[in-house]
Amino acid sequence: MAKQVTTLFLEDWLKSISGCSSAFNSANSSPSSARAIIQAWAELRDSLQHQSFHSQHLQSLKTLINSQTSLHVADPQAKLVLSILSSPKLSLPHESYPLFLRLLYIWVKKSTRPSSVLIDSAVEVIAHFFLTQFDHSKSPILFSEGLLLLGFLSSAPLSSESSKTVSLGLISRLLEKRYRLIGSFQDIIPNVLAGIGYALSSSVSVHYSRILNSLLGIWGKEGGPPGSLSHGLMILHLMEWVTSSSINSRSVEKLNVFSHDTLETLKASSVPFAVVMAAAGVLRTLNKSAVNGAGLDIVSRLRISLEDRIEFVARDLISIQRGFTESGNNLTDNLCLECVALALARSGPVSSRAPFFMCLAFALLTGNFPLRALYAKLIEPLHGGSAGLRLSEVKEHLDGVLFKEAGAITAVFCSQYVSVDEESQVVVENLIWDYCNYIYLEHRQVALVLRGKEEELLVDMEKIAESAFLMVVVFALAVTKHKLNSKFNQETQVDVSVRILVSFSCLEYFRRIRLPEYMDTIRGVVARVQDNNSACVSFVESMPAYIDLTNGPDFAFLRKMEYIWSKDEVQTARILFYLRVIPTCIERLPTPVFRKVVAPTMFLYLGHPNGKVARASHSMFVSFISSGKDANEDEQVSLKGQLVFYYMERSLLGYPGITPFEGMASGVSALVRHLPAGSPAIFYCIHSLAAKANRLVKKDLTQQADMWKNWQGESEPCKKILDLLLRLISIVDIQVLPDLMKLFAQLVVELPQDGQNMVLNELYSQVAESDDVTRKPTLVSWVQSLSYLCFQGVTSRKQKSEENVAYAQTIDPSTHTGINARL
Structure with a gap:
């Protein structure tokens, strides 16, 4: 150095x-x-x-x-x-x-x-x-x-x-x-410190202790500078520079004197932040320097003593009398916390000690990511307070050294976690998980208030929150690696897994990039949850209630603001997380819990204008319909049948427009495959699709005359529904097939000639390639009859199609040239 x-x-x-x-x-x-x-x-x-x-x-x-x-x-x-x-x-x-x-x-x-x-x-x-x-x-x-x-x-x-x-x-x-x-x-402080640094590195050590004591005590005297994080960093690196000079001299005697005088002065000082930074500066050099022989013993003793001094300050900061909330509001404590965090991050390897670990946690949550304080400043005026948050404050924090060092501090924080006592681990885990929930609740309000009004302030706030999310992910990975093994009992593992999932859901809005640490953590905790019934229920029941989703946060202070649930992006991101994770443990979820907790939210978000969110809701429906037998099989089958009616109504109401066709198609395919044969819900599904197709056909016939010339081209909504019905012919059970054939025939005969030819071509291909010996003879006869009806061009098809289908069984369509496709 x-x-x-x-x-x-x-x-x-x-x-x-x-x-x-x-x-x-x-x-x-x-x-x-x-x-x-x-x-x-x-x-x-x-x-x-x-x-x-x-x-x-x-x-x-x-x-x-x-x-x-x-x-x-x-x-x-x-x-x-x-x-x-x-x-x-x-x-x-x-x-x-x-x-x-x-x-x-x-x-x-x-x-x-x-x-x-x-x-x-x-x-x-x-x-x-x-x-x-x-x-x-x-x-x-x-x-x-x-x-x-x-x-x-x-x-x-x-x-x-x-x-x-x-x-x-x-x-x-x-x-x-x-x-x-x-x-x-204040501008003269770098010069003063540099002069002190030169003096401390002098070969004449007669005034060393007095000068070092002055360096540490300046900030504790009345009339002296108030002290800041930048001053602390100057002290740290100044002592690094001084220590480097002492060690490089290769004089054991000088090193021993330096060690003794430095420790005695640090012990006598009453300015905690200066003591911490000075000790860290010496540690930083010790950790980087190679010392042999007698000097090695001196350095080892010095290193332990310096860590003891930092621990002494750390213990005072986390004392019971202060508590987390108070330390977040006290400026002196804040400075000390920040200095301890930076000291441990910049000093190099240090031993794992519970006070270090606790201070790092407090510093991260109040100093590196001071979202609690920022949200309070922002929201207080909305409740009638006089304070306010200025954009310059947020930008100043983003440009500050503490925010830029968040990654290094997080790394030390996570490395300390593994070796500290379990009690400290649990305390800090709870702090982190509670912090995540708080950020979710507060940022919902902040985003709704600032969106479209103070976008720059909102963007900068979210930069801090995004970095906080990264910290939580790295910490959560350290927790899973440590606790999700045989050393801990199943109850502990399950509790930790659920808390991590809930915390991730709270911060999902801030997940802007794909992180390997995130995916590794998700895989680890989901594996524990999906193997445990109580864990699955606990996670699902942590999802926000339907009434909270639709009513929004407490806007008593902004009565004129209209809350629209679909525009609440923070909430939407959290629900999307649940929609993606719950299917992984759907087999363990009791039917009453799905009915009460999941179904209302699933149906609400089926109508979300964001296609990604809506598709996730359809996937949730597919997972439940496809899930295996519950302990109460009759109750599960009954609920599945009941949900189909509302699912079809909700899906078709938003189609086209909101409902993504792929999502609805997967839901329909799942229900016809997994509901009991002949289920009334399947009949309802088929009739609903046919009715919707009929309305869309009539609408398209008046608006787009050329849309039926190419089945493989860009599909309009009615062609997609017809294609879905066509696919269902191969998978519905035999009890439902006649009803589907009748409804589909009624639709086809209403199409213009180009449309009929196109549909019949697809039908011929599908039936010809089928190897289902049970239904194929019926389908062959039906397709022949349908092609004849289309060729005849019967006028009142809607009224007469049922009797014509029966009559047409004896007609051979192969003698007609109006159909291009053949078996």
Whole structure:
């Protein structure tokens, strides 16, 4: 890690790795040209020569600073700056001091071998200035630039031991007495921390503990900065950088001193978030560094002690007195939770500990995916509250480091799950499953309120929810791998499986991509549910009740809003999940439960305008009709017969238009195959289809004269119904077949000649290819009779078709040329 920083300014690295905004960039203006830089140095030499400093000289300073990323300051130029600063005759403007200190910092930072004499002189000049002239109430920027320069001088290889000691002592005094300057100006924090980092990596360790204590304690003092997640990340990676320097020294003695001083300081600090992040920064380096010999023992002890410090903070966060709800509303607790989560995610491998696991869960549900808080802010004004959710708040969270680290935090969270105690596992499982249900209930309202009004806000909210869904899926997979084995009893496995299925149903709306983890989890839990009667019933009964589906959520605060169940996309996605999963366990579902819970919802969603949803409802009907015998066979057969009547009515009412033909056709085929032979429900089905076809034929005859020329072309609704009836001829039982033949013949003789020829062609082909020796003789005779009737063109076919069918049995249609197809 140190190698990555050697070519950069430490403060800039801290800004970038902690996710700070570009507002912290060191250079706010465009770089100056080489000519302008040369001229600027000339102006400064002129000011020293004439012992006067004017506005053009200040502008020259700014010209140089604007090019600091490419600027190199040589020893003669550094000597010029020191001469200007130490000149008693020059009256410098206050705003020039930070710029002069920045030039010295660039000099000593970028020079390969700066003059050690000049470094000692710089330390002397700066120390004199800060001890005698510095007014701490005027310039936080000067304070930060001084700390940054002194910090680097304290660690510079060519600095003398005495200069390092002076620099460290001055840094310690400035931090302890003038820390309030940091709180008054947040932008200086990266510079202050970088200066502290340089100081902590100094080979002179006499002030190490005092400076580290100041680093940790700044955020806990009155007047200090309030503390934020970005500050915490700066502390983490600053300590990573410092620790890397200590370990790379290969000195066991130095490592031992570093370990002792660091731990003692962490134990004494009263600022939890800073302690956690500092400990994580050290851990991060320990986990990546190779240490041998005596150093290995030191590192091992240090690693355990650092985890103990993080656990101490974690235990306090999950104490009984706080609870989940309160910790979600307390800003200090929130920051600590977030820091613990990021610390564990960035520190590398850590041991599994229940407090870690619990804190990760709380952080994910309140920090990474703060949907509870966002929904509350959004819905509160609708109930008359004054608060509100701004789009900028949601975008800020999406752009924040916590949301971007959600994947890494989830990975640590799931890895911790396997090894913690079962009690903690169950507590967190319940938190996750309850969270899913809450998101479903709240997002229904939010989506209905925002849809068509504040689409951008809704889209951004759903980005957070979609990531929360991914977290739930990964966690659920970890749960199934751990608990769905012989180690746990069947009751536990069944309970876990049902809870996962219900949770997935709640978040199904946010499943935008096909995930292997999702499919693996579904396969695992469905296998447990479909083998257990009580689990099957429990899952099915978790489906929202019919009255809730049609009435919608509580809109007492929006009485003017009309609720339309088919436009509730969140609810529709959840019901679609049930429609897909219930068929897998239909064999275990008692008939009364299907009648009471499933049937009303199935029939409601048969009329859903989304074809995918409607087809799933038809598939549900097919599954039930095709299911095996219930314990009470008579009750099941009776219910199947009853459902057919309403199924046909509901399906044909929406056809064409809403009802997908493929779904209805599968339902009809299933019922004629699986209901008892001669069932009144089958007769009703055949008559309903014939009546619908008859109405559609009459309608199509008046609107589309050319539609009957090609059976294989684009099928109109009436042709699809006729095709379905044609297919049923081969599968209905013998008791129903005569009725079907009569109804079908009545339909065909009403068709125009092209239509008759087309249907007869299909009939001839179907009968000719049939190997059913029971019904084929009857069908052959019937097709011959029907073809004769069509050829004769009988006028009042509708009234006379029944007697003509009987009469036509003796007629040989093979002598007529009006039919193209032959047996």
